[in-house]
Ligand SMILES: Nc1ncnc2c1ncn2[C@@H]1O[C@H](COP(=O)(O)OP(=O)(O)OP(=O)(O)O)[C@@H](O)[C@H]1O
């Protein structure tokens with residue numbers, strides 16, 4: 233039983249990180265129908281910003297987090313403007329290939345700038361784990377879950393109640409109708425990239441703290457798993473990304489705990505295949521036909 | 525108030541509008557009629573800025589709409605009820621109406637207009653919390669009209685508002701269009717239901733394969749032999 237709850241807690245920890253990252257995939261997909269494969273690398277950039285802010289500049293965690301969010305948001309907007317916007321009316325495959333190109337560009341630029349060797353991320357919340365009976369709950373886990381939860385609630389509030397959020401929903405449903413309402417579609421897309429990237433940066437920092445390191449290719453694995461989470465929950469559906477993130481985190485953690493670490497990735501990726509075969513619209517996705 | 529001259533629109537190699545000119549004057553109902561594919565929707569999209577014409581000019585009260593991005597045009601007092609309604613299916617009725625008022629800053633007046641819409645369309649009030657996508661075609665059409673009116677337009681473009689509706693609802697829609705006009709809103713109405721459109725319009729233009737074939741007083745066109753033959757069955 234203790235083992236079960238312990239794995240559940242671990243699952244919530246990684247799951248909330250995957251959920252944060254999955255939100256970026258799903259928001260961008262919802263609004264421009266693009267799988268932004270560079271999203272994983274944006275979280276890598278966010279992690280590096282956090283790393284330098286904590287080590288070179290000695291900033292407190294909150295400020296490091298803020299710096300990473302702001303710079304990643306700007307990067308996300310810039311990528312959209314330079315790489316994706318010119319392709320808005322091109323066949324989707326063009327934008328997809330461009331996204332892969334942007335991903336490789338970011339990875340290799342960071343390798344060139346900072347080397348391929350992992351750097352050690354400082355243990356920000358290095359205090360004694362909380363002991364509850366036989367359970368060990370590291371403070372980092374609690375902070376990760378709370379911070380992710382706060383980000384998700386914040387996002388939900390933005391989308392539901394602000395003008396920007398309504399514009400995002402309008403554009404993702406029908407960008408022409410949104411234009412007729414007076415909504416600036418390009419600016420709304422840009423803001424979506426910014427928010428998705430900022431959430432990705434939070435995920436990237438939490439991930440790098442959890443695994444104690446940053447390196448240029450660190451975005452790939454969590455990026456792919458978060459992508460699976462987004463597809464599992466229903467790509468384009470925001471609560472789906474959150475749900476998918478927690479499910480993937482749970483599956484990974486239980487596989488590691490009960491089966492073997494080596495199986496975890498294989499099982500997570502076979503979920504992708506199963507979803508694509510049996511329910512491509514995902515758990516919360518609607519089976520409605522796609523509008524053109 | 526709206527003056528379109530020498531408009532040419534292409535979809536790739538397809539020349540969809542070939543030198544279209546027409547005019548809508550203050551307080552009028554003007555209708556564009558024509559068969560499928562005549563270019564009616566294309567014309568409205570060009571006016572609303574949803575596509576960029578190759579040549580021509582579109583002016584609204586002295587503003588050059590060809591140089592105005594689509595999202596700025598509604599701010600100049602021009603709203604559109606698009607073909608196929610295009611309500612935001614995953615938003616509630618109330619949210620859809622508020623989307624219509626997206627650019628307005630006069631909160632109190634927006635609330636008053638919302639009340640007016642609910643007064644005019646009681647069905648929308650009953651369903652204000654319902655998702656727009658789950659409403660019937662007629663209800664969605666009412667919503668699309670009310671949403672457009674929430675922007676307080678001086679000129680309202682309507683693209684086949686009677687399409688796909690039961691006859692009794694069609695009559696109701698045409699009555700509503702007349703009421704909207706009587707309240708002071710100018711209307712540019714695109715219709716395939718030429719008979720009904722000509723009956724409420726002041727003036728009309730007949731489009732065929734991207735050209736203006738005939739124009740004139742609506743009552744005159746209603747009696748015209750060629751119009752009768754081609755569009756009134
Ligand atoms: N997106 C598009 N791509 C290519 N051709 C188009 C496109 N939209 C319209 N057309 C063509 O332009 C012409 C005019 O179309 P339009 O939709 O304006 O006609 P319409 O008068 O509104 O017809 P309907 O009564 O069927 O709505 C048609 O020949 C149509 O096939």
Ligand SMILES: [Mg+2]
Nearest residue numbers: 564565566607
């Ligand atoms: Mg049409």
